[in-house]
Each structure stands twice: as structure tokens, then as C-alpha cells.
Amino acid sequence: MKARIAVLGGDGIGPEVIAEAVRVLERMATLHDHEFVLEHLPFGGVAIDEFGDGLPPATLEGCLAADGVLLGAIGGPKWGPKAPVRPEAALLRLRSALGVYANLRPVKVIPALRDSSTIKAEIIDGVDMLFVRELTGGIYFGRKWREGDRAVDECAYTVPEIERITRVAGHLARQRRGRITQVDKSNVLETSRLWREVSQRVIDAEFPGVSIEHMFVDSAAMHLIRRPRDFDVILTENLFGDVLTDEAAMLAGSLGVLPSAALGDGRRGLYEPIHGSAPDIAGRGIANPCGTILSAALLLRHSLGLEREALQIEAAVNAALEAGARTADLTTDSAAVLNTRGMGDAVIAKLG
Ligand code: IPM
Ligand code: MN
Numbered sequence: 001m002k003a004r005i006a007v008l009g010g011d012g013i014g015p016e017v018i019a020e021a022v023r024v025l026e027r028m029a030t031l032h033d034h035e036f037v038l039e040h041l042p043f044g045g046v047a048i049d050e051f052g053d054g055l056p057p058a059t060l061e062g063c064l065a066a067d068g069v070l071l072g073a074i075g076g077p078k079w080g081p082k083a084p085v086r087p088e089a090a091l092l093r094l095r096s097a098l099g100v101y102a103n104l105r106p107v108k109v110i111p112a113l114r115d116s117s118t119i120k121a122e123i124i125d126g127v128d129m130l131f132v133r134e135l136t137g138g139i140y141f142g143r144k145w146r147e148g149d150r151a152v153d154e155c156a157y158t159v160p161e162i163e164r165i166t167r168v169a170g171h172l173a174r175q176r177r178g179r180i181t182q183v184d185k186s187n188v189l190e191t192s193r194l195w196r197e198v199s200q201r202v203i204d205a206e207f208p209g210v211s212i213e214h215m216f217v218d219s220a221a222m223h224l225i226r227r228p229r230d231f232d233v234i235l236t237e238n239l240f241g242d243v244l245t246d247e248a249a250m251l252a253g254s255l256g257v258l259p260s261a262a263l264g265d266g267r268r269g270l271y272e273p274i275h276g277s278a279p280d281i282a283g284r285g286i287a288n289p290c291g292t293i294l295s296a297a298l299l300l301r302h303s304l305g306l307e308r309e310a311l312q313i314e315a316a317v318n319a320a321l322e323a324g325a326r327t328a329d330l331t332t333d334s335a336a337v338l339n340t341r342g343m344g345d346a347v348i349a350k351l352g
Helices: 014-032 045-051 057-065 087-098 159-174 190-206 217-226 238-252 290-302 307-322 340-351
Strands: 002-010 035-040 068-073 102-108 128-134 144-147 150-153 179-184 211-216 233-236 259-263 269-273
Touching: 002 014, 002 045, 002 057, 014 035, 014 068, 014 290, 014 307, 014 340, 045 087, 057 087, 068 087, 068 290, 087 269, 102 159, 102 238, 128 159, 128 238, 159 179, 159 190, 159 233, 179 190, 179 217, 179 238, 190 211, 211 217, 217 233, 217 238, 233 238, 259 290, 269 290, 290 307, 290 340, 307 340
Parallel strands: 002 035, 002 068, 068 269, 128 233, 179 211, 179 233
Antiparallel strands: 102 128, 102 259, 144 150, 259 269
């Protein structure tokens, strides 16, 4: 098949991990006779420096015209909270422009990494959960302003916004163990009370066989590390999903191995590892590319419908890790450590 993929390296370790995912995509194209047209576009802090805009019009156009968008990471100390234009704002604009309101963040413990987690192996064995994080609404997109010594961030959700993300969770729960945990703070927040009402109604009416429970976010934060195996699909709003997925990532051993997909109503999606730009290690070629490589697999699955190829990449990452391939985030044994390129090589070798 022929497909257009927009590639946004971004900042920090972004371009380094993206380079390995690109090599994997190129290898897959050769192996399966696909034509992937990769268009590298400036995005994030690097685009602010060059064009004064984190999401230049040509980048946005390229992303809108692509079948899928693969992103490394954005941000860094150079464009800190005081900077006039911030890379994070560009990412929010891109998510919004692409209409990718459903952020899927699978957290699955890779058996080979069970001892890399800071949590005891017997607690994390068998963990397999999927976060469905609402991505284009809530406090991230509310009005923000200062008045005198006050700062205000508005958080609003509408019924249709909650309905459509609940449907995504419902469909995915059906393909899994059929259990949704909807996370909110409905003992305090009005938006959360709406989430609870609407999500319950949609699941009851449209997803027979799927169960939904509701949990306060503070309690969810605790149960995630106390009994993580019990979770199947976790449905939550933008901000809670951001926080809880970083927490849950530690179950899998490292932020470096986790991919994500952001989807809307069509096929087009935005795929990125869940880690950030890691300015502390940027430029050293030591970052773990697995999260980005697995994000490329999600792109093949969700945007191009190439399930077999997605599985092949996922199996290759597992096999490389199984065979002992480790980047610095995954081991304390400095003699055995692979750099970013070395990990890319290890995965590509397992693709056959
Ligand atoms: C993420 C990131 C982003 C978010 C930032 C960079 C805006 O933390 O994708 O989890 O908060 O959504
Ligand atoms: Mn985050």
C-alpha cells in the first residue's frame, strides 16, 4: 500500500528516537512492499526558533494531508513557562486541528522487563490496561487568564464530548475484558458529575456486556500501584489522564517503552511515545526508542489498517527485550547498555 506519514521529530530526544522508528518503518516497507512516503516537518521548540511558531502552517497542512502523524517529543528548558510562545501550545493546537480526541495509552508489562519496574514483580505480573484519555477538551482547552493576583483556568466538558469518548472506551472494552473504570473527582467537581452520568448512560444503553465502575482520581492513583492487574479500560478526562498515565507507566518499568495513539472519528491519528523530550539526556544518543517504535506500530494498525505489520513490530520489540537488549533506562549494568541506535538495530534484527 502507499501511505503518507508526517514525521515530527520535535525537540530533545525526539529526533533521536524518531530516527529509529523511521528505520523500522523503512524496513517494514521493504519487507512487505509498501510505499511509505515520509515527510519530515518542523514542530515544537525547533519550529519556534526557526519560524516563531511551534506549529507553522506548512507543518499543519502536511499533518492534515497525511494518513498518520508520528511525533517524537517536544519542549525543553529553553522554552520554559516564561517563554512567550511555548511548544506545548503547538501540540495542543495540533491535537485539536487533527480532531484526535481519544488518546489510547496501553500499559502492558513486558515479561522481559518485570524486574525493571520499581514496583515488585508479583504486583505487576500480568498487568494489561488501556487508558482512554480525553485529549481535546477540559482544563487544557478552557479559557485561561490573570486578573490582579488571581489566575484562572476554566474546565468545561459537554455531553457530546463525553459521549464520544465513552463510545471509544466501550468499543475497546468489548475487544478486551469488558470492564471500564471511569475516573473522576465527582465528590468535588461539576464536570466530573457530568462525566459519571453520561458515561454510565452511554455504556448502559449501547454496550450490553460491558461494565462500568466509577472511581475518584485520588483513589485510582492508589489502586493503580496497589492492584494494577484489576484494571482493564480506564476512561478519564484530559488532565487526570495525563497524570495517571505517567504513574501507570512506571508499572511497565520505564516511560521509554510506552506508545500512544490519538484518534478521532476518521482513520488519521497522531502517534507518539508517552515520554517527554528528556532534555537531560538529549543529544547523547542514549534514549530508549522502543516507545516510538511501538507508536509507529500503532500508526500502522489504526491509521493504515496494517494489523499484521503492527504485530510484527510489537513482536520484534518483545523479542529484542527478551534477548536482553537494554537501553540505560532499563538496566543498571552499564557494561551491557545499548545506545539508541543499538536498540534500533536489535529490534530491526528481530523483524527478519
Ligand atoms: C503528554 C504531555 C503533554 C500533555 C504536554 C507536553 C502538553 O505531557 O502527552 O502526556 O500534557 O498532554
Ligand atoms: Mn504527560
